[in-house]
Amino acid sequence: MKAGETPTRELVRDPMAFTDRVTADARDGWPVEAGRYRLVINRACPWAHRVNIVRRLMGLDEAISLAITDPIQEDIDGDAHWVFTEKTGSPGDKDPVLGIHALREAYLARRPDYTGGVSVPGLVDIPTGHLVSNDFAQLTIDFGIEWAALARPGSPVLYPEPLRDEIDALNEVVYRDVNNGVYRSGFAPHQESYDRAVTALFARLDELEERLTGQRYLVGDTITEADIRLFTTLVRFDAVYHGHFKCNIRKLIEYPALWAYARDLFQTPGFGDTTDFDHIRWHYYYVHSAINPTRVVAAGPDPRAWLTPHHRETLGGRPFGDGTPPGPPLEPVPALD
Incomplete structure (x- = not known):
């Protein structure tokens, strides 16, 4: 639903439009590779937040870079809220790595005829600028399993068999x-x-x-x-x-x-x-x-x-099992006063 639009029917979420997976065996054509992908989130969004938590817990901060969209800013046409602004660390209102102002640009780079909604999180392939996945549920599973070779020593097992x-x-x-x-x-x-x-x-x-x-x-x-x-x-x-x-x-x-x-x-x-x-x-x-x-x-x-x-x-219980907590975040949020 667009901002400002009055709901007329019960909320039914559309299926994820981009569900390719980045895996260790590259079976969808997207191999696990440090530095290749950029995770686009908004800190307000709970679906994006969960993916960022897993990224932190697994110690993938350097392997998968993070891009943060503005919490309120609209795109020029007033239709998109997942945009980059200087207020959230993007000089010239463009993400410094992807070179885009709105996440929709990564959707269209992948599928030029795409007319559906845009959501975060979005995992973007940096070399092509193509959106790989906006499947928030699968992304957390894959960050914990498929990216294990690049995870930090002592990372937790978040989805034990x-x-x-x-x-x-x-x-x-x-x-x-x-x-x-x-x-x-x-x-x-x-x-x-x-x-x-x-x-x-x-x-x-x-x-x-x-x-x-x-x-x-x-x-x-x-x-x-x-x-x-x-x-x-x-x-x-x-x-x-x-x-x-x-x-x-x-x-x-x-x-x-x-x-x-x-x-x-x-x-x-x-x-x-x-x-x-x-x-x-x-x-x-x-x-x-x-x-x-x-x-x-x-x-x-x-x-x-x-x-x-x-x-x-x-x-009882041990937060990280036999593992250890992650170090300080690369992108810290403001401390509580």
């Missing part, structure tokens, strides 16, 4: 009811669709609260894909989803286990250091003018609460 069925099953319902559920609530075209979405959302959060009361992580005793996918919704919940998307039956901070779990992850390298609350607030409140026509951006909540003690370590 013995737990994949459980991770996949949990990811499916979390995506349906939580990750996408907040959007289905926020962009509901009528009361009935809103009621369905928000009821399913909080029923699932209640279940997750119970699950996390007695265990530190969602599946197993280390961080996995499941935790990363839930975190990027939780970290945005009170800041934008609770008010802006009318997901206001409860706040995240009213869930003892979920709130402590989210803080535990936030304080783990790779999570909080890739989170930019200013980008999140400004993008959601400003860009979604159909549901916030005044474009007034909410001031809170105070993000410093994310740094308070969580005590989740008493449940």
Whole structure:
């Protein structure tokens, strides 16, 4: 849906338009190669955030460079929001590596007749300028597995084979009811669709609260894909989803286990250091003018609460298993005051 457009039907996401994979055996024609690809994200977007977290955890910061689009700036025709500006470190309003102003240019370089939507994340082939993939779900899996030869020593196993069925099953319902559920609530075209979405959302959060009361992580005793996918919704919940998307039956901070779990992850390298609350607030409140026509951006909540003690370590578990945390990020976000 375009910015400012009023929803007239329930939110149904279009299938990913570009689903080629970069793999160790180059079976789709795209080989794993350090320095060849550029990951285009927006720090406000939860789907892009999860890919950037995996990139950080696996230590692929130097192998896959990062491009950050402006949180609110529109393209010249007012149709695209994933554009590069000097405000986010792109001289002359063009990405210094790809030489483009809008991510749509990489879509069109790959498929000149493309007329569909543009989304982040986007993995772009630097030599050709072609978009390789905007498949956010597959990108995280591949960054953790296919790029293993270029991963840092001590990188975690985020999708362990013995737990994949459980991770996949949990990811499916979390995506349906939580990750996408907040959007289905926020962009509901009528009361009935809103009621369905928000009821399913909080029923699932209640279940997750119970699950996390007695265990530190969602599946197993280390961080996995499941935790990363839930975190990027939780970290945005009170800041934008609770008010802006009318997901206001409860706040995240009213869930003892979920709130402590989210803080535990936030304080783990790779999570909080890739989170930019200013980008999140400004993008959601400003860009979604159909549901916030005044474009007034909410001031809170105070993000410093994310740094308070969580005590989740008493449940056991090891964030990185037998591995180690990543070093400092190459592209740090502003520190919390």
